[in-house]
Amino acid sequence: MTDATALLQVRGLNAWYGESHALHGIDLDVKQGETVTLLGRNGVGKTTTLRAIMGILQKRTGSIVFDGKDMMPVPLHKAAHVGLGFVPEERGIFANLSVEENLTLPPVVAEGGMSVEEIYTLFPNLEARRHSPGTKLSGGEQQMLAIARILRTGARLLLLDEPTEGLAPVIVQRIGEVLQTLKARGMTILLVEQNFRFASKVADRFYVIDHGQVIDSFHVDQLPDRMAALNEALGV
Amino acid sequence: MIFDIPIQAFLGQLLIGLINGSFYAMLSLGLAIIFGLLNVINFAHGAQYMVGAFVGYLLLTWFGIGYWPALLLAPLVVGLAGMLVERLALSRLYDLDHLYGLLFTFGLALVLEGAFRYWFGASGKPYATPEALSGGYNLGFMFLPKYRGWVVVASLIVCIGTWLLIEKTRLGAYLRAAKENPTLVRAFGINVPLLLTLTYGLGAGLAGFAGILAAPIYQVSPLMGTNLIIVVFAVVVVGGMGSILGAIITGYMLGILEGLTKVFYPEASNIVIFVIMAIILLVRPAGLMGREA
Numbered sequence: 295m296t297d298a299t300a301l302l303q304v305r306g307l308n309a310w311y312g313e314s315h316a317l318h319g320i321d322l323d324v325k326q327g328e329t330v331t332l333l334g335r336n337g338v339g340k341t342t343t344l345r346a347i348m349g350i351l352q353k354r355t356g357s358i359v360f361d362g363k364d365m366m367p368v369p370l371h372k373a374a375h376v377g378l379g380f381v382p383e384e385r386g387i388f389a390n391l392s393v394e395e396n397l398t399l400p401p402v403v404a405e406g407g408m409s410v411e412e413i414y415t416l417f418p419n420l421e422a423r424r425h426s427p428g429t430k431l432s433g434g435e436q437q438m439l440a441i442a443r444i445l446r447t448g449a450r451l452l453l454l455d456e457p458t459e460g461l462a463p464v465i466v467q468r469i470g471e472v473l474q475t476l477k478a479r480g481m482t483i484l485l486v487e488q489n490f491r492f493a494s495k496v497a498d499r500f501y502v503i504d505h506g507q508v509i510d511s512f513h514v515d516q517l518p519d520r521m522a523a524l525n526e527a528l529g530v
Numbered sequence: 531m532i533f534d535i536p537i538q539a540f541l542g543q544l545l546i547g548l549i550n551g552s553f554y555a556m557l558s559l560g561l562a563i564i565f566g567l568l569n570v571i572n573f574a575h576g577a578q579y580m581v582g583a584f585v586g587y588l589l590l591t592w593f594g595i596g597y598w599p600a601l602l603l604a605p606l607v608v609g610l611a612g613m614l615v616e617r618l619a620l621s622r623l624y625d626l627d628h629l630y631g632l633l634f635t636f637g638l639a640l641v642l643e644g645a646f647r648y649w650f651g652a653s654g655k656p657y658a659t660p661e662a663l664s665g666g667y668n669l670g671f672m673f674l675p676k677y678r679g680w681v682v683v684a685s686l687i688v689c690i691g692t693w694l695l696i697e698k699t700r701l702g703a704y705l706r707a708a709k710e711n712p713t714l715v716r717a718f719g720i721n722v723p724l725l726l727t728l729t730y731g732l733g734a735g736l737a738g739f740a741g742i743l744a745a746p747i748y749q750v751s752p753l754m755g756t757n758l759i760i761v762v763f764a765v766v767v768v769g770g771m772g773s774i775l776g777a778i779i780t781g782y783m784l785g786i787l788e789g790l791t792k793v794f795y796p797e798a799s800n801i802v803i804f805v806i807m808a809i810i811l812l813v814r815p816a817g818l819m820g821r822e823a
Contacts, residue, residue, distance in 0.1 A: 348717055374719030386714040390706040398700075399707055400718035447719075 306356035334503035379449025404448035434465035547789015552685035555781025560736035566772035570631035576755025577642040582741025597660035604742035612734025646752035654749030770820020
């Protein structure tokens with residue numbers, strides 16, 4: 295399933311951690327306004343795919359085209375300005391910065407981002423704790439903060455790595471609502487997620503990754519038919 | 531009289547301690563900023579202080595440019611030269627062991643001090659106290675030279691200003707974040723390599739400012755930074771490597787303590803800072819305000 299008009303087009307993406315060859319030719323597309331989820335077991339290359347697309351992992355070959363722009367020669371600190379917003383798996387909240395400083399750290403790169411007031415309306419907890427050090431927040435609040443700070447920047451594609459990992463069901467539900475809100479605003483999202491019950495509620499399409507390759511892709515409508523095969527592939 | 535010590539001698543040494551502390555604070559602040567973000571132990575800091583004093587001296591003797599413009603120009607020249615050094619050389623060493631940065635800056639210090647000694651000789655060059663700050667105040671119990679009072683005030687302004695810059699501004703937030711996770715800060719679209727260059731320039735500029743400030747008090751000589759820098763490193767260790775506030779507070783504190791030691795037990799005044807450093811390293815290896823690793 296390839297689409298030359300997609301917002302993000304990845305072709306034949308290979309990536310290495312040092313000598314270790316982690317991605318073996320990933321092909322994927324994310325269309326404008328779509329939420330696409332990468333499924334797969336631990337260590338198959340989902341996070342690596344996001345890091346390679348963002349440019350954090352510089353040892354990579356293949357092609358990454360975002361909004362018609364070749365991203366391969368773009369240095370990491372320019373990628374955000376092209377419109378990529380990254381929310382890392384470990385959340386990356388800065389301990390030496392207050393909640394509000396964390397929130398306003400990433401520079402605004404384009405119009406269309408949320409204002410700080412809008413973000414505080416969406417995440418009232420963050421406003422209440424705006425002057426606390428970022429890492430004094432609970433895990434769920436830190437995840438909200440990690441997502442919220444990208445919403446300010448006007449990024450057009452959100453690269454979201456395991457937002458529900460290690461969080462209580464009520465928080466997971468809250469994050470699901472936030473993603474629905476973002477979808478309604480037309481945000482394009484590439485999500486890595488182990489919890490596919492969660493993913494099935496927000497995603498339009500899925501790619502299944504194994505051994506650094508895409509082994510399957512399907513639309514959310516096809517999910518019920520795929521459940522058995524998926525349970526086996528994901529080993530859950 | 532306190533413990534049989536005349537009050538004049540006591541207050542006089544307190545003032546000398548406070549002035550020395552002003553220089554310790556400014557210099558250790560620059561070292562702490564550089565170490566905090568670049569992880570480089572900047573052995574060239576003393577040489578950069580010396581170059582700051584020489585820039586002031588040469589501006590005056592070659593171009594007739596006086597103290598007040600030099601107070602701005604000297605840190606600017608030293609800061610820009612520092613940025614050039616970071617871009618051309620230091621930035622290539624970040625991926626290697628810390629030892630390389632230390633060796634490079636140590637070598638740079640030797641080259642700078644050697645070159646200035648070759649050009650200008652080893653003897654100190656006098657630098658006149660600016661007109662507006664000559665003379666002093668009779669406080670009744672002691673005589674306070676105006677210039678020494680100015681040094682304390684200027685150093686406080688610079689230290690507090692730098693602290694506010696790092697703790698309260700957006701640029702400061704970038705610096706604090708880049709210290710924790712430079713890769714993520716880059717992924718947010720901030721040019722971290724440029725930030726590192728500016729930081730080294732800021733640290734070097736602070737050394738240059740301390741240099742021109744010192745010129746009327748200590749004279750201008752190629753080795754003026756060599757002895758000072760050893761003490762300043764001790765201050766940084768006591769304050770906690772990379773701790774901005776620790777460097778400032780410890781700088782003033784140890785300067786005053788050194789001054790008071792001269793009153794009560796002069797024989798120990800040259801070593802008191804190092805004794806305190808040894809004790810701190812034993813009791814609290816991360817320094818007074820450093821975070822335990």
